[in-house]
Amino acid sequence: MGKGSGHTAPPIEPEALSRFEELTLPHLKSLYGLAVRLTGDGAAAEDLVQETYLKALQAFPTLRNPERSRSWLFQILSRLVADKQRTGNREILTGDLTELDRFSLYHAIADEDPFPYSDHLHEDFLAHFQDEEVRRALLALPEEYRVPLVLVYAEGLSYRELATTLGCPMGTVMSRLHRGRKILERELWECAKRRGLVRTWKP
Amino acid sequence: MRQAARIGQDMEAMKPLTCEQAANQFFAYLDRALSGEPLQALEAHLETCLNCCDKLRFQRQLDDFIKARLPEARLPADLDAKIRRVLRG
Numbered sequence: 001m002g003k004g005s006g007h008t009a010p011p012i013e014p015e016a017l018s019r020f021e022e023l024t025l026p027h028l029k030s031l032y033g034l035a036v037r038l039t040g041d042g043a044a045a046e047d048l049v050q051e052t053y054l055k056a057l058q059a060f061p062t063l064r065n066p067e068r069s070r071s072w073l074f075q076i077l078s079r080l081v082a083d084k085q086r087t088g089n090r091e092i093l094t095g096d097l098t099e100l101d102r103f104s105l106y107h108a109i110a111d112e113d114p115f116p117y118s119d120h121l122h123e124d125f126l127a128h129f130q131d132e133e134v135r136r137a138l139l140a141l142p143e144e145y146r147v148p149l150v151l152v153y154a155e156g157l158s159y160r161e162l163a164t165t166l167g168c169p170m171g172t173v174m175s176r177l178h179r180g181r182k183i184l185e186r187e188l189w190e191c192a193k194r195r196g197l198v199r200t201w202k203p
Numbered sequence: 204m205r206q207a208a209r210i211g212q213d214m215e216a217m218k219p220l221t222c223e224q225a226a227n228q229f230f231a232y233l234d235r236a237l238s239g240e241p242l243q244a245l246e247a248h249l250e251t252c253l254n255c256c257d258k259l260r261f262q263r264q265l266d267d268f269i270k271a272r273l274p275e276a277r278l279p280a281d282l283d284a285k286i287r288r289v290l291r292g
Binding site for chain 2: 008009011017020021025028029032033035036037040042045046049050053054057104105106122123126131134135138150152153154158159174177178181184185
């Protein structure tokens with residue numbers, strides 16, 4: 001493992017450690033899946049998961065409800081992602097939020113009509129993207145939008161579970177999911193422009 | 204008087220949605236987060252508005268399209284053992 005191995009485990013009684021492993025290791029697969037989808041990289045995901053387990057072990061005495069251990073682990077991992085993103089700069093800019101909220105990929109495609117002879121205009125538009133372009137757009141989302149979207153897409157979390165995991169009200173969850181999707185729609189449109197699928201000028 | 208006010212509120216709550224109001228509920232609908240009156244109001248709108256049905260179908264396609272392109276995550280065979288080792292210091 002990489003930089004995550006610099007951290008050491010806090011001292012803990014063997015019984016407590018066994019209890020911790022029993023509660024948390026069954027979620028390793030979900031946690032690793034989330035880490036891969038948030039980082040886009042297997043090695044970085046392993047480091048992130050390792051760091052998550054060490055943080056969780058430190059915080060284990062504060063876990064009041066063992067039933068919640070999965071969302072508690074998701075919460076710790078999400079915070080670590082947020083901390084790391086603060087030092088990075090790869091994210092796309094959200095820009096004018098009012099304009100963003102108004103953007104609709106559906107309408108942009110319909111107005112532009114890039115495939116005039118198509119009977120399935122919107123489907124044909126999506127079919128032109130490579131998987132990697134979609135992944136890049138998702139990974140470039142600011143963390144506050146990427147984490148809830150990935151949790152919904154990959155783990156199927158409800159809005160209530162998301163609110164608990166992210167430690168924010170349901171209204172914030174809804175607005176982040178809305179904006180995250182809108183940013184992705186706009187990124188796909190910008191990507192289509194760069195690829196010459198649609199015009200880059202307006203008459 | 205109170206009953207009249209309540210009926211008025213109910214009527215207000217069930218007022219048909221505009222296309223814009225309906226579109227604002229699409230993501231919550233796709234995430235199965237709508238219930239009760241908001242769900243009924245959206246479904247009532249969708250029964251009468253082909254444009255919104257079409258737009259909602261695209262939003263669902265787009266969600267499925269992105270979900271299908273999430274990075275693959277196959278758990279490394281030795282990760283469980285590595286984590287146990289790290290936890291033991």
